[in-house]
Amino acid sequence: MSVSASPDFVATGSIGRLKRVRVSQRMRNVELILILIASAINVAALVLVQWGVLGKIDAGPLAVCGLLAVLVLSIHVAMRFVAPQADALILPIATVLNGLGIAEIYRIDLALGNEGWDSLANKQIAWTALALGAALGTIVLIRHQRILQRYTYVAGLFAVILIALPMVPGLGISVNGARVWIQIAGLTFQPGEIAKIALAVFFAGYLVQRRESLSMVGRTFLGMRFPRGRDLGPILVVWVLSMAVIVFQRDLGTGLLFFGLFLVMLYVATGRGSWVALGLGLVAFGAVVANQTLDYVHGRFANWYDAFNDANFSADGGSYQLVQGLFGLAHGGVIGTGLGEGMPEITPVAQSDYIIASLGEELGLAGIFAILCLYLLLVGRGLRIGFAGHDDFSKLLAVGLSFTIALQCFIVIGGVMRVIPLTGLTTPFLAAGGSSLVANWIIAALLLRLSDSIRSEPRLVVG
């Protein structure tokens, strides 16, 4: 499309363009202010960490994080050109979560004496730069989500390959028993994180094609309409895939995430509550079987419902970590110890899976509430795109992507807070881990793209 500079707006095809020209940068201006506030919060967090742990201000890390703020601003500037109508909250929220994560990771590095490339904070900063680059690339290259819809089955195949990668001998490595990482030239990556995006694209595209036949055709059995076998096939494939991840890669969290993602998208596409019940039944069935047949799953359950039992507490791979995390959260109380003033490093993997317990200790219940509200707001913006979207693919993709964030938060934070058994997943944007950061920033970029497309298209201009 060529942009016309003419003030005339008779042709219907140019209404959207015109609207875009007239309100053009209002969203972006709001976003700019919010990014500056988010960056200020991030700098303040780093300064407080340095003040609390070192008792002095070290300019080095502050400068590096300043560069990250510049990268975020460059995304913002790019969006002024390629996605001016995109949601104004997503970028600032992701920025402040990412920054808080870096501050807390850095704080624990200081406590543990990690320096150079042993420092997870340094790695996290490098990964953040990479992730911001990926987000920028996503926004600039994918000018409309329709491009993605075209590659529905490619995305599905891509997801399966990514999920299977860690099982390739010589490529995959096991960490703490879970085989979900691959290692190339000394760098480790968790392909499952990217797979969830590919899966969301695949599900969205597939369900758009099949939603009619899935919901209309089929036989009724026990008062419930079941789809035809060929329509049901993919559901079972996903369920088998999820169980395979749980069984062979020993990764409960990711398996649960994939399945939950599919279930929600299926429900939104078909409106069949009975299938959600069926899916949950499958999860429950899988959980019962896994509890009885897989030692590590059984251990997770035991650590959860009997965490304070001394036998579990002192057992190898027992509830020590869970209980230490709870001790840390309790130590923080309502207002927290203050950044740099707690002892989060006592808890194992305080920088990745347990980042939320670390932040809870130092920022208190108040900080946890603030972080949860940020997540809720982020997920809410995503769901709002789902409501506003006018093609099924956009709606489904927006729901899928934002729901992965919500479910991932629930699985990992709920695990840390002992609502559900603990599974190894990263807290989006906060936790140390490159693959997760890249994946979540790409999700943020896709949500931005979706929101821009929806707002820019003629139908929404009217409303």
Next chain:
Amino acid sequence: MNRELKRVTIAVIGMFVVLFLAASTVQVITADQLYADSRNTRTIFDSYRYKRGSILVAGAPIAESVPVDDNYRYQRTYPNPATYANVTGYFTLNQGMTGIEGSLNNYLSGKTGSQFLNQLNAILTGQEPQGATVALTLDPVLQQTAFDALGDYEGAVVVIEPSTGKILAMVSKPSYDPNLLAAHNADEVISTYNTLIEDPLKPLIDKSITGDMNPPGSVFKLVMVSAALESGKYTPESTFENPAQFQLPGTDVFIENATHTSCGPGATVTLATALRLSCNIPFAQLGLQLGRKAILDQAKKYGFNTSFEIPMKTAASEFPVVMNDPQTALASFGQYDVRATPLQIAMVSAAIANGGKVMYPTVLDQILEPTLKPISQFEAKEFSQAISPENAATITQMMINNVDNSNLITNVRIDGVKVAGKTGTAQNGDGEPYTFWFTGFAPADAPRYAVTVLIENGGGLGQNGYTNDIAVPIARKVLEAGLNK
């Protein structure tokens, strides 16, 4: 589709509400319970964050907590570590605590009930809550002199103020550095601890009040003389047979005096002479005449068979309760199963110096709140009246005579000051090194210091050393340091 979306949105909100509730439960509702869990290392670290009270000697700290930059916030330091190690004890992360650090931990850490309101007040006024300060009765000059005078000997020195029972010095050697055990690295502490505990010289044992106690040997004769005079049947001029060898009744065992001769010339020897020359045979006879029970009663009045809290728990010195006659005869000159701490022997001297009155021994002078208001204040406490003032005066004269008119204790004579004293050279079995003792007090006419010196392992000379050369000069240095103040 929007109907389903609405439900998904509700489900998402529901998930977050669960997380909000869970966080509130963990961080508020069950927080106290979690904090009190014995496995909560954060609670242990927090207990270190209270500024632990100092231990003072004459107003200067011998143990204090200084701020550091780690999870513990404060580092326990001991400015003069070796000299006071047995008194302060150690305070470790994972190997417990001893000495004052252990016995007064509740005060030092600020956890006693009487300190609660002060702590609350400190928190409310924004001050750093801190433990109580403990002031000791020790005299830094005497302590340092005794520590230096002991040199490389294995042994101990105890100095008591006779009129009050205040311990003015208590030194144990070899010593150690409690700073090493106060490290904040658990592995380092364990490795240091293991090295110290495996050291054959047992530096962690406070020889002045505990440990494998030594037979008191001839210094026990002061208890024997006390029992004799208190019985009313003896005076210093009472006489005993004076053979060169004495057969223990009912056995074919012969005992001798240290000189392997009779106790001076003559067929008989007086009690005073026997004490002055430290002869064994007359005391064996005395013991057999008095009987086990009378000696036991006298020993108990001096504090034998009692554990004192000074406030560290002392080992109870032992006088056997069940003995036959030959054993009683051996016990009468401080052998057989009689065992004593240097503190106990110092208490005997101090009682004689104090008109026969045994004062309860202690190193604790004051416990002070952070505001320096005393929580507890020293009060002299009588333990017992071991002997009458008259008999105490009589024994004092005999002890002055020991120093002035015997060549056994020449090295404690001080110009212009009357010194009362008694030595002991205890045997530990065939070929085993001797244990050397000196106990006494000065000035004998107005006693200020009762001192006891213990040297183990023969002072490194096996059975070839002499008390007068090894233990007695140490006592003189300590007494001179006190008298010259």
